[in-house]
Amino acid sequence: MKRAGAARRDALVRLCPAASLVVDVGADHGHVAHALGAVATERRPHRSGRGDVPWVVADGLAPFRHVPVAVIAGMGAHTIAGILTRGPRPDVLVAHAQDDPPWLRRWLAANGWRIDAEALAPEAGRFAEVVRAVPGASDADGLTLAYGPRLLEGDDPHLRAHLLHTWRYTRRLHDATNGRDPARHATLGDHAAFLADHLARRGWLP
Numbered sequence: 001m002k003r004a005g006a007a008r009r010d011a012l013v014r015l016c017p018a019a020s021l022v023v024d025v026g027a028d029h030g031h032v033a034h035a036l037g038a039v040a041t042e043r044r045p046h047r048s049g050r051g052d053v054p055w056v057v058a059d060g061l062a063p064f065r066h067v068p069v070a071v072i073a074g075m076g077a078h079t080i081a082g083i084l085t086r087g088p089r090p091d092v093l094v095a096h097a098q099d100d101p102p103w104l105r106r107w108l109a110a111n112g113w114r115i116d117a118e119a120l121a122p123e124a125g126r127f128a129e130v131v132r133a134v135p136g137a138s139d140a141d142g143l144t145l146a147y148g149p150r151l152l153e154g155d156d157p158h159l160r161a162h163l164l165h166t167w168r169y170t171r172r173l174h175d176a177t178n179g180r181d182p183a184r185h186a187t188l189g190d191h192a193a194f195l196a197d198h199l200a201r202r203g204w205l206p
């Protein structure tokens, strides 16, 4: 199991507010939990979990009655959504979906969450997208929601590299689907145009 890299760990810590209780769900070795002073959870007892954080063996947040802050990081977007659906609902969520951040953002917006802060962290040749959300109506939709409303309006130091990387990747997929999958090709074209427009408005389009 890969543990959070230092840059991602820093981003999680930065976005995590001080609280009477922080629960790090799926804490793995417990390094993020240690940095946050959080309670670490895992589905099964973890032999290599560090000994200087408190551990709870649990599926998601199930044993907790009230969770002021939950960190759910380094998992798939559907896994994160499942944990939140089973509840209880935390007052603040700090999440990182390693596979599909746009899907997670759309799911959060459709399920009564508003994204209130975001951060990028270089990891494995791309950028991990860390999202903080609170209960409330989403103030973003469409591709702005998908690509991160707080990222797109903010000044994250990695935003330029992240958008360029995502735009180039999307263009490659757009080219690869030409003549093979018309619906996906059209969707990818919309995404590439959205990203190009945002890069151009910032003066970042090469």
Ligand SMILES: C[S@@+](CC[C@H](N)C(=O)[O-])C[C@H]1O[C@@H](n2cnc3c(N)ncnc32)[C@H](O)[C@@H]1O
Pocket: 001, 002, 003, 004, 005, 025, 026, 027, 028, 029, 032, 041, 042, 043, 044, 058, 059, 060, 061, 072, 073, 074, 075, 079, 083
């Ligand atoms: C890839 S590791 C990520 C570890 C760390 N959170 C990070 O950000 O690097 C995912 C961890 O989540 C745990 N996990 C997955 N689903 C879980 C659940 N429903 N409840 C508790 N832990 C879970 C797995 O056992 C695994 O250790």
